[in-house]
Amino acid sequence: MLAEHKGEIPFLIYLMPFLAGIIAGLYFPVSVEILYISIAVLFCFFLALNLTFGKANIYNHSWIGGLLIHLLLFMIGYTALELNDNRTDKAYFEKQRADLLLVRVSNEPVVKQKYVRCIADVLQCGDLYNQRKASGKLLLTIMPDERHQLQYGDELLIPANYRAVDPPANPAGFNYKAYLAHQNIYAQSFLYPGQYRVMGYQPANQIINSALKTRQYFVSLFKANIKDTTAAAIASTLILGYKADLSPEVTQTYSRTGTIHVLSVSGAHVAVVYAFIAFLLGLLKHSRKTQWLKAIIAILLIWAYALLTGFSPAVCRAALMVSMVIIGNTSFQYVNMANLLAFSAFLLLLYNPLMLVDVGFQLSYLAVAGLLMFQPVINNWITFKSKYAATLWYYISASLAAQLITFPLSAYYFHQFPVYFLISNLLIILPSAVILYSGLSALLLSMVPFLKSVAALGFWLLEKTLTYMTMALSWIEHLPYASVNKLWYTLPDCLLLSGMVLLLFLFFFNRQVRYLTASLVCLLLFSASHSYGAIKLAGDNSITFFSINKHQAMLLKNGSQGTAITDLSAADPVFKYTIQPAADSLGITYLTIINQNEDLSKNYLKKRNDLLQFKQMRVFMLRPEYLPGSGKIDVDYLYVTGNPHFQLSDISQMIAYKMLVIDATNSAKNIECMVAEAESLKIKYYVLKRNKSLTVSSN
Known part of the structure; x- marks a missing residue:
C-alpha cells in the first residue's frame, strides 16, 4: 500500500493539516495580522512544551505535541494563502487613483480569433507627469496593432479603464471570474489599437524569456516540417505544452476517449523524457564521481524541459518527484514514493497555495496516488505466466487505477465518462512513446546542419504516428455509447463518491468488513442525494x-x-x-x-x-x-x-x-x-x- 508504518510517510501526515489550512483560507479569509499572532501564540506554546517536557510529565500526554504541530501547520497553510493574495499589498493598483497604468506582459500572449489575450503585471500607476509604484495583475484583451506583435516582457502604457471580471451570467456557466481569481487576477481591460503604447521591452525573467523563445522556435520547426496542420498542433501540445493552435474538435476527440491527459504535458511525459536522458547519459563512463555528475545533469535537463513546457502543476510535480528519486538512488537511500508525492505537493503549495484549486493539479496528484495505492492491489488480482500477458495486465491495472480514483472528480468537472477509456489508453501507450522520442530527437537533430536529413525522418515518423493515433481515437469516439454525458452532481456528492471508491479499495486491500460497510453507506448516501436532486429537477x-x-x-x-x-x-x-x-x-x-x-x-x-x-x-x-x-x-x-x-x-x-x-x-x-x-x-x-x-x- 502506502507504507508499513506512518514513520515512512511523515510528509503525507503533515500535509493534511496544511491542506486544511489552505481550504479554510479559501472559504473564510481573515487578516494576515491575526494569522501572524495565532502562529506566534502556537509557537510559544510549542516552545514552552519543550522546555517543560520533563517537569510537567508531558511525555504521558504525547498527543499534545502532535496537536500543536498540526495546528501550527494548519495556520501556516492559512497564512500562505492570505500572503499569496496580492490585494493585501498597499500598492495594489485598484487601491490607487490613476489615469494611466504601466504594465508588463507576464506570459506568452495567445491569439484568439482577431484578439490577443495576455496577463500583465502592473508596475506603475498615475498620470503623464506623476507615476507611483503599483502592484497587481490584469487580464488584457487587445486588438493588436499590426506594426508590433506583442510578446512576453513588453511594457505597455494603457488607460486605467479596467473593470472587475464578471461572474458567470447563465446557469452552469464556466466561472471565469473564479478561474482568474485563483491566479490572483481580479480585473480586466479591453484595448483597441491606439489605446496603448509600447514603452519598452524588459522581461521580468530572462530564463523564462529564453525558454519561451526556444519553445516558439521548436513550434515553428514542427509547422515547417509537418505538412498536416492538425498533427503539427498536436505535436506542439503533446511535446512542448503549446496549446494555442489546438482545435476544439481535436480536444473533444481526446476528451471523449479518456486520453485528454496525453495533451497535457504531465508526469508520464517527464518519465519518458527522463528515460531518454538516462539512455543518453548511460553512454558516459560509469564511476562514483560520474554517477553524481550524471544525476546533476539529468535533474537540470528535466527542469529545463519543465520550464520549456510552461511549468504546469503536473510537470512541476513530476519534475520534483523524479529529481528526488534521482538523488535518493544516487545516494543509495530508500525513497518512499507516497512520502515523496506529499513532499512535492507541500513544496509546490507553499510556493503557490492557489495551485490547490487548479484542476490539473488535483487530477495529476490523484492519478499518481491511484497508481501508488490502487495499481498494486489490482495488479495482484490476476497473475500470468507469460511475461507479455503480465505486462499487458500491468498497463491495464495502471489505467484502471488512475481512472478509478480520478473518475468522481473528472466527472464533477467535465460531466462525462469515457466508456472505452481502457481501449483508448492501451492504444496510445506505444504511439505516445514513439511521438515523444521521435519528436524530441527530430528537434535536437534539426539543430545540427549535417543531421537534418535524419531529423526529417524523425518528423516524418512523428507526423504519421500522430495522424494514425488521432484517426484511431476518432474512430473510438464515434463508436456507439462512446461516452456517458450529462453527469451533473454536487460537490458533496463528489466527496461521497470519492469516499466510496477509497473505502472499497481499503476493503480489497485488507478484507476488513467495516470498510465495505462504510463504502456501501457512502454509496447509499450518494444515491439518495443524487436521486433527490433528480426527482426535484424532474418536477420543475x-x-x-x-x-x-x-x-x-x-x-x-x-x-x-x-x-x-x-x-x-x-x-x-x-x-x-x-x-x-x-x-x-x-x-x-x-x-x-x-x-x-x-x-x-x-x-x-x-x-x-x-x-x-x-x-x-x-x-x-x-x-x-x-x-x-x-x-x-x-x-x-x-x-x-x-x-x-x-x-x-x-x-x-x-x-x-x-x-x-x-x-x-x-x-x-x-x-x-x-x-x-x-x-x-x-x-x-x-x-x-x-x-x-x-x-x-x-x-
Whole structure:
C-alpha cells in the first residue's frame, strides 16, 4: 500500500493539516495580522512544551505535541494563502487613483480569433507627469496593432479603464471570474489599437524569456516540417505544452476517449523524457564521481524541459518527484514514493497555495496516488505466466487505477465518462512513446546542419504516428455509447463518491468488513442525494431568459423536456458553452431548438408568431418587426429583443404585462432609455445585459 508504518510517510501526515489550512483560507479569509499572532501564540506554546517536557510529565500526554504541530501547520497553510493574495499589498493598483497604468506582459500572449489575450503585471500607476509604484495583475484583451506583435516582457502604457471580471451570467456557466481569481487576477481591460503604447521591452525573467523563445522556435520547426496542420498542433501540445493552435474538435476527440491527459504535458511525459536522458547519459563512463555528475545533469535537463513546457502543476510535480528519486538512488537511500508525492505537493503549495484549486493539479496528484495505492492491489488480482500477458495486465491495472480514483472528480468537472477509456489508453501507450522520442530527437537533430536529413525522418515518423493515433481515437469516439454525458452532481456528492471508491479499495486491500460497510453507506448516501436532486429537477417547470451578448435565447423547461428559442444553432460554440450546459444541468434530456420566427405546438408550449403560452404563463417577444394587432394582449412577461425602438407608454396601450425583460441584443443607449421610462412609469423590469440570467418558475 502506502507504507508499513506512518514513520515512512511523515510528509503525507503533515500535509493534511496544511491542506486544511489552505481550504479554510479559501472559504473564510481573515487578516494576515491575526494569522501572524495565532502562529506566534502556537509557537510559544510549542516552545514552552519543550522546555517543560520533563517537569510537567508531558511525555504521558504525547498527543499534545502532535496537536500543536498540526495546528501550527494548519495556520501556516492559512497564512500562505492570505500572503499569496496580492490585494493585501498597499500598492495594489485598484487601491490607487490613476489615469494611466504601466504594465508588463507576464506570459506568452495567445491569439484568439482577431484578439490577443495576455496577463500583465502592473508596475506603475498615475498620470503623464506623476507615476507611483503599483502592484497587481490584469487580464488584457487587445486588438493588436499590426506594426508590433506583442510578446512576453513588453511594457505597455494603457488607460486605467479596467473593470472587475464578471461572474458567470447563465446557469452552469464556466466561472471565469473564479478561474482568474485563483491566479490572483481580479480585473480586466479591453484595448483597441491606439489605446496603448509600447514603452519598452524588459522581461521580468530572462530564463523564462529564453525558454519561451526556444519553445516558439521548436513550434515553428514542427509547422515547417509537418505538412498536416492538425498533427503539427498536436505535436506542439503533446511535446512542448503549446496549446494555442489546438482545435476544439481535436480536444473533444481526446476528451471523449479518456486520453485528454496525453495533451497535457504531465508526469508520464517527464518519465519518458527522463528515460531518454538516462539512455543518453548511460553512454558516459560509469564511476562514483560520474554517477553524481550524471544525476546533476539529468535533474537540470528535466527542469529545463519543465520550464520549456510552461511549468504546469503536473510537470512541476513530476519534475520534483523524479529529481528526488534521482538523488535518493544516487545516494543509495530508500525513497518512499507516497512520502515523496506529499513532499512535492507541500513544496509546490507553499510556493503557490492557489495551485490547490487548479484542476490539473488535483487530477495529476490523484492519478499518481491511484497508481501508488490502487495499481498494486489490482495488479495482484490476476497473475500470468507469460511475461507479455503480465505486462499487458500491468498497463491495464495502471489505467484502471488512475481512472478509478480520478473518475468522481473528472466527472464533477467535465460531466462525462469515457466508456472505452481502457481501449483508448492501451492504444496510445506505444504511439505516445514513439511521438515523444521521435519528436524530441527530430528537434535536437534539426539543430545540427549535417543531421537534418535524419531529423526529417524523425518528423516524418512523428507526423504519421500522430495522424494514425488521432484517426484511431476518432474512430473510438464515434463508436456507439462512446461516452456517458450529462453527469451533473454536487460537490458533496463528489466527496461521497470519492469516499466510496477509497473505502472499497481499503476493503480489497485488507478484507476488513467495516470498510465495505462504510463504502456501501457512502454509496447509499450518494444515491439518495443524487436521486433527490433528480426527482426535484424532474418536477420543475421554468423559463430561463439568458444573458448572452448580441444573442437572444430562452429555455423553457417542462420536467425532462425543454425547448430553446434562440438565434443560435446547436453547432454554434456559444450554444455549446451556454445553453447546452444549462439544459443538461437542469435535467433536460429531450431538447427542441427553434428560432424566434418558427411556430411550435406542444403539450406544454404553444408559440405563434411572437406570443408564447408556457403552462399558465404567457410571454410576448417584442421585436423590431412588431406590428400592433386589433386587440389588447395580456401577458406575464414582455421580452424585448433585437433592439426595437418603441415607447413603453405606447406598447402598454396594446400589451399588458407584469414585468419587462430586456435582453443583451439591445444597445446600451436603447436600454438606458427603456430603463428610464420604466422607472418613470413604475414598471417592474430586469436588464440581462451584463447581469445574470433570469429564471422564473411556472410550477
